[in-house]
Amino acid sequence: MLQSVVLPNSVPEAIAALSAPGSALLAGGTVLMPRVNAGDDAITTLVSLKRAGLTGVRVSAGSVEIGTATTLAELAEADALAFLRPALDAIASPTIRNMATVGGNLFAKQPYGDLGACLIALDAQVTIKGAGGTRTQPVAQVVAAPLAAGEIATAITFSLPATDGFRFAKAGRKALNAAAIVTVAAIVEVPGGTVGKIRIGLGGVAPHAVRAVSVERALIGRPFDAEHVRNAAAEALKDIDPFDDAYASAWYRARVTPVHIRRALLGA
Numbered sequence: 001m002l003q004s005v006v007l008p009n010s011v012p013e014a015i016a017a018l019s020a021p022g023s024a025l026l027a028g029g030t031v032l033m034p035r036v037n038a039g040d041d042a043i044t045t046l047v048s049l050k051r052a053g054l055t056g057v058r059v060s061a062g063s064v065e066i067g068t069a070t071t072l073a074e075l076a077e078a079d080a081l082a083f084l085r086p087a088l089d090a091i092a093s094p095t096i097r098n099m100a101t102v103g104g105n106l107f108a109k110q111p112y113g114d115l116g117a118c119l120i121a122l123d124a125q126v127t128i129k130g131a132g133g134t135r136t137q138p139v140a141q142v143v144a145a146p147l148a149a150g151e152i153a154t155a156i157t158f159s160l161p162a163t164d165g166f167r168f169a170k171a172g173r174k175a176l177n178a179a180a181i182v183t184v185a186a187i188v189e190v191p192g193g194t195v196g197k198i199r200i201g202l203g204g205v206a207p208h209a210v211r212a213v214s215v216e217r218a219l220i221g222r223p224f225d226a227e228h229v230r231n232a233a234a235e236a237l238k239d240i241d242p243f244d245d246a247y248a249s250a251w252y253r254a255r256v257t258p259v260h261i262r263r264a265l266l267g268a
């Protein structure tokens with residue numbers, strides 16, 4: 001049963017507080033608090049990130065650093081990140097986005113993972129701090145395996161994409177609070193009509209957000225036209241591990257993933 005909530009004033013203090021048995025890291029609480037309220041006996045102390053100094057978006061010379069305790073609503077207000085607004089607007093509802101944090105989104109289990117898909121496409125890196133020091137890991141690895149006990153993700157960094165280089169599409173059942181059937185985020189650069197650079201992140205089609213490496217391989221160096229994109233999108237079946245849930249069957253997810261990759265890349 002929950003016995004205390006601590007509010008450390010720094011990351012080292014938060015790491016120290018997490019070493020106590022039964023402690024859990026609290027960010028916006030949109031995933032964790034329902035567990036606590038349901039009487040999760042494993043959690044006796046909540047270590048809140050509220051005062052640990054992990055909020056804010058900093059942009060300098062084309063590089064972006066986001067504090068992990070930044071809420072999704074705050075992220076949507078960053079002018080330099082306007083390209084992410086369609087993705088952020090598709091997450092949950094304004095009420096949830098006012099509380100939910102960027103870091104929490106990475107560690108919320110599927111069927112969520114819209115921001116994870118975007119950050120995989122952006123080749124974002126996560127700074128992780130713990131008692132053993134600081135390390136950096138790509139988002140694709142962070143969402144695939146839990147952090148070690150007592151570790152905290154503190155920042156996310158990536159380079160701004162080229163203007164109009166970011167693409168996004170999400171298929172869900174309704175406008176608000178609709179977990180993804182499939183989410184597609186991509187960075188694509190097409191100098192002279194040929195695909196020069198491409199990175200694709202997918203959400204909703206595996207136990208965590210994944211990179212669509214097979215689609216990328218099939219498109220790189222090829223003409224960026226409907227035929228090549230359609231053929232490459234079909235390769236996504238090698239990258240995904242779809243599941244059944246209340247929103248869609250695994251069969252349906254597999255069927256529509258190539259369609260939404262094509263829509264995200266070509267806009268049609």
Ligand SMILES: Cc1cc2nc3c(=O)[nH]c(=O)nc-3n(C[C@H](O)[C@H](O)[C@H](O)COP(=O)(O)OP(=O)(O)OC[C@H]3O[C@@H](n4cnc5c(N)ncnc54)[C@H](O)[C@@H]3O)c2cc1C
Nearest residue numbers: 027028029030031032100101103104105107112113114153
């Ligand atoms: C109704 C509803 C609809 C939603 N719809 C969508 C959707 O459409 N798309 C989508 O992508 N997401 C969706 N979500 C997920 C939502 O984005 C997450 O709930 C939210 O981002 C989690 O953030 P939080 O700050 O509330 O995390 P918390 O609930 O505070 O924490 C969640 C987990 O992450 C861990 N954690 C948090 N921050 C860190 C950190 N910095 N380092 C290490 N571990 C950390 C916590 O310890 C905990 O285990 C939805 C959620 C709800 C409740």
